[in-house]
Amino acid sequence: MSLTAFLRTRYGRVPRSRAEITALQDRAFARFRSRIMPQSPFYRSHVDTALSALPQMHKARLMENFSSINTCGIDRDRAFDVALQAERSRDFSPMIGQVAVGLSTGTSGQRGLFLTTPKERRLWAAIMLGRFWPNLCQPQRVAFFMRADNALYRSLGNPMLRFEFFDLMRGVEAHLPALTSLAPTVLIAPAGVLTALACAQDAGALALAPQRVISIAEVLSSEDRDAVARAFNCKVDEVYQATEGVLAFTCHAGHLHLNETWLRIDRDVIDPKSGAFCPVIYDFTRESLPLLNYRLDDVLIPDDTPCPCGSACTRIARIEGREDDALWWSGPSGARMVPAETIRTVIARLETPVEDYRVVQEANHLTIWLQYAAPECEVELRGALAALAAQLDVALPSLSIRAGLPQETDPKRRRIKVLSRP
Numbered sequence: 001m002s003l004t005a006f007l008r009t010r011y012g013r014v015p016r017s018r019a020e021i022t023a024l025q026d027r028a029f030a031r032f033r034s035r036i037m038p039q040s041p042f043y044r045s046h047v048d049t050a051l052s053a054l055p056q057m058h059k060a061r062l063m064e065n066f067s068s069i070n071t072c073g074i075d076r077d078r079a080f081d082v083a084l085q086a087e088r089s090r091d092f093s094p095m096i097g098q099v100a101v102g103l104s105t106g107t108s109g110q111r112g113l114f115l116t117t118p119k120e121r122r123l124w125a126a127i128m129l130g131r132f133w134p135n136l137c138q139p140q141r142v143a144f145f146m147r148a149d150n151a152l153y154r155s156l157g158n159p160m161l162r163f164e165f166f167d168l169m170r171g172v173e174a175h176l177p178a179l180t181s182l183a184p185t186v187l188i189a190p191a192g193v194l195t196a197l198a199c200a201q202d203a204g205a206l207a208l209a210p211q212r213v214i215s216i217a218e219v220l221s222s223e224d225r226d227a228v229a230r231a232f233n234c235k236v237d238e239v240y241q242a243t244e245g246v247l248a249f250t251c252h253a254g255h256l257h258l259n260e261t262w263l264r265i266d267r268d269v270i271d272p273k274s275g276a277f278c279p280v281i282y283d284f285t286r287e288s289l290p291l292l293n294y295r296l297d298d299v300l301i302p303d304d305t306p307c308p309c310g311s312a313c314t315r316i317a318r319i320e321g322r323e324d325d326a327l328w329w330s331g332p333s334g335a336r337m338v339p340a341e342t343i344r345t346v347i348a349r350l351e352t353p354v355e356d357y358r359v360v361q362e363a364n365h366l367t368i369w370l371q372y373a374a375p376e377c378e379v380e381l382r383g384a385l386a387a388l389a390a391q392l393d394v395a396l397p398s399l400s401i402r403a404g405l406p407q408e409t410d411p412k413r414r415r416i417k418v419l420s421r422p
Ligand SMILES: [Zn+2]
Pocket: 251, 252, 253, 254, 255, 257, 307, 308, 309, 310, 311
């Protein structure tokens, strides 16, 4: 593990001003330009290019140019073969030399590859442990639910740390006995899995007493956060990571901050009214596969109020999900983004309680599945959505409300999905 990064994350003083953050980033980039970019055939000719003038990147373009962008001389087709073989066999030790190869967990259907060198793996572990290890004097048992294991995550193991990987593809129920015998002190899982585990705990099928619960890799709604915190009697921390870099995590005051001490994150604002933006990242810790001027399709909602923790790193009110997942309703001045969180809040505030639901937008039509005890909530929901539309000055899409839940095809159990925009 990278001791400096561990100590800096755990005990280091947080940057108190924008100027301090910019100075940190400038230093890191100067090094990146002179040491890393010359090793990338793609970036070699860009060592003197201004950051924002670097070629615009997104997942498809990165994959197209993978072989020339990476600094390890790894061919894309070979990397895909190695990663796919690992997925098929569920034996996750795919390495090309010292470099671990992983398949990224995009829900957009497009596969992405990522690479990690031993140094990058140590840094990832150092940031995670520096921030989240509950107590340095006690050995910890970590349960980590992931879609696929990867050498990246195994870098966490050491004598003070027992680290068990739970394969997400096997479903939550299958893991309950192993989880009970591990009795994890730290529980790390995607939001949907944490919610399912919280239900199992409430139903008496589990009796875990973790000291830390960390939601990772997807949107955690406030209603789910509360349910999970209640079930495990423990506050829920959040780590937002994309292409396996740590982009944001909760501070000691419980608020999400962008990880700007390690990477520069620009805003591509998509909804000026809420300030919602897609992050454009310049990651100066990723040396194997440089991510520069790289736009993610996640939507983040900024929170400009200063945080009691004192960090000047941008505060994030919440992660809205993928750009493709935000609802858009038509209005007099064009389509407006309706944050998924708004819909969740409307449903959570219904007087007639709803156990669970799914919302799917297809063009100008919403299909809502409701699992409820009393059918009156349908009428109430229609009224609440109409009020929301009026408040946002948009037209409510046509609605069909159905009882029960649809056949689940989404392993991440997303409650709100957009198939197409109006
Ligand atoms: Zn804070």
